[in-house]
Amino acid sequence: xxxxxxxxxxxxxxxxxxxxxxxxxxxxxxxxxxxxxxxxxxxxxxxxxxxxxxxxxxxxxxxxxxxxxxxxxxxxxxxxxxxxxxxxxxxxxxxxxxxxxxxxxxxxxxxxxxxxxxxxxxxxxxxxxxxxxxxxxxxxxxxxxxxxxxxxxxxxxxxxxxxxxxxxxxxxxxxxxxx
Numbered sequence: 001x002x003x004x005x006x007x008x009x010x011x012x013x014x015x016x017x018x019x020x021x022x023x024x025x026x027x028x029x030x031x032x033x034x035x036x037x038x039x040x041x042x043x044x045x046x047x048x049x050x051x052x053x054x055x056x057x058x059x060x061x062x063x064x065x066x067x068x069x070x071x072x073x074x075x076x077x078x079x080x081x082x083x084x085x086x087x088x089x090x091x092x093x094x095x096x097x098x099x100x101x102x103x104x105x106x107x108x109x110x111x112x113x114x115x116x117x118x119x120x121x122x123x124x125x126x127x128x129x130x131x132x133x134x135x136x137x138x139x140x141x142x143x144x145x146x147x148x149x150x151x152x153x154x155x156x157x158x159x160x161x162x163x164x165x166x167x168x169x170x171x172x173x174x175x176x177x178x179x
Contacts, residue, residue: 006165009087013094013141020098021135024105024128028121035112035121044123048111052123055104056130063138067097068148072156086160090149094139101134143168 070089073082108127112120138145143163150162163171 006083006087007167009091010141010166013091013139016095017098017135017139017141020102020139021132024102024131027105027109028125028128031109031112031124032121035116035124044120044126045115048108048115048120048123049126052104052108052127052130055107056134059100059104060134060137063097063100063134067100067138068093068145068152070149070152073153073158073160075156075158077158082158082160083165086150086153086162086165089153090141090146090162093149094141094145097145098135098139101138102131104134105131141166147171 070093073085077085105124105128108124108131111127112124115123146163146166146168150160153160153162
């Protein structure tokens with residue numbers, strides 16, 4: 001049952017991250033007729049791109065610092081409870097990281113409507129691209145976010161096996177490590 005539950009969580013995480021990325025792309029398609037004034041494909045204002053990239057970098061650093069924090073699983077917790085805690089922590093932290101990453105694209109869309117004029121649509125596209133990149137790094141259920149969450153949960157010594165539960169091979173140790 002635990003393996004089936006984890007497979008569902010893995011699939012839900014992929015669907016959530018993929019859908020969020022797709023929504024950002026669909027917003028670009030839907031907003032194109034509304035935001036293309038003169039010169040729809042001209043470049044966005046450079047200050048806007050600079051702000052988006054700086055916001056993306058800042059958000060990445062914040063997510064690195066606090067986005068993977070989770071309460072450690074207490075030693076002696078029954079195995080089924082450990083699994084439930086690990087899955088719930090992964091789900092909740094992933095949802096928060098995806099929402100934070102999506103914010104740059106959403107704010108870029110709002111700024112595009114406020115500014116209006118040519119080139120602003122491409123300004124939304126650059127903000128959405130920053131969001132998609134952050135979702136790919138911090139929201140997609142691949143080894144990095146799973147390992148970071150697992151490390152936070154195991155810091156008191158209780159093994160949670162989140163990596164194996166998500167179908168990833170065991171971590172290599174020694175001179176050669178998996179990236």
